[in-house]
Amino acid sequence: AQKVTQAQTEISVVEKEDVTLDCVYETRDTTYYLFWYKQPPSGELVFLIRRNSFDEQNEISGRYSWNFQKSTSSFNFTITASQVVDSAVYFCALIPNMNRDDKIIFGKGTRLHILP
Amino acid sequence: GAVVSQHPSRVICKSGTSVKIECRSLDFQATTMFWYRQFPKQSLMLMATSNEGSKATYEQGVEKDKFLINHASLTLSTLTVTSAHPEDSSFYICSARADGGTEAFFGQGTRLTVV
Numbered sequence: 001a002q003k004v005t006q007a008q009t010e011i012s013v014v015e016k017e018d019v020t021l022d023c024v025y026e027t028r029d030t031t032y033y034l035f036w037y038k039q040p041p042s043g044e045l046v047f048l049i050r051r052n053s054f055d056e057q058n059e060i061s062g063r064y065s066w067n068f069q070k071s072t073s074s075f076n077f078t079i080t081a082s083q084v085v086d087s088a089v090y091f092c093a094l095i096p097n098m099n100r101d102d103k104i105i106f107g108k109g110t111r112l113h114i115l116p
Numbered sequence: 117g118a119v120v121s122q123h124p125s126r127v128i129c130k131s132g133t134s135v136k137i138e139c140r141s142l143d144f145q146a147t148t149m150f151w152y153r154q155f156p157k158q159s160l161m162l163m164a165t166s167n168e169g170s171k172a173t174y175e176q177g178v179e180k181d182k183f184l185i186n187h188a189s190l191t192l193s194t195l196t197v198t199s200a201h202p203e204d205s206s207f208y209i210c211s212a213r214a215d216g217g218t219e220a221f222f223g224q225g226t227r228l229t230v231v
Contacts, residue, residue, distance in 0.1 A: 033219075035219075037222075043207055043209075043224070043225040043227065044209075044222065044223075044224040044225055045160075045209065045211075045222040045225075047219070047221070047222075050219055091159065091160070103150060103162050103165055104150070104162075104211070104220055106159045106160045107159065108158070108159040109158075109159050111157070
């Protein structure tokens, strides 16, 4: 099976707290891509990060960081010192095999509420 | 990143009419375009994949005669919801990918309301 599981449907934290969004994926392929997208209330999808299966280095971008672990098939996303503007739905996604027609498989999303 | 423009952003139409949604890649040639549908508080559901110059490939359960997809050029794909009904009300979003590209860029989405 090829799928993405985001077990946390909804999370609420108080502003300035750190929060981690979990993502577990399944794929038979050895070459794949993982993504995180943010969907604010306006609806558009905002690209946050792409990671290919050969690159297990963790990445930090400002308050955002990502932990990719192939051993556990996880690609977790942490927001440090959260802000109200971080409130959105966050989707983890997978392209199982980078060929011409392969589609993006989305998780069900985690709705994040940052409380002032 | 590359820009994908989707138009209109919102549309309200009467039941029984047809609505066309456009998805344009503004600064790259989109070999492949994807159309998604999103119900409130749910994930994106892939409806179809279209490659320029060929017929779209529809996902199981998606009516191809209901949701007409045309990808006639490398920068434009259209989704036409034919004979729309209230149950077709949803958020539709497209994404576009260049040949050999490793990322799909998303349009802003279209919120369709059928009254």
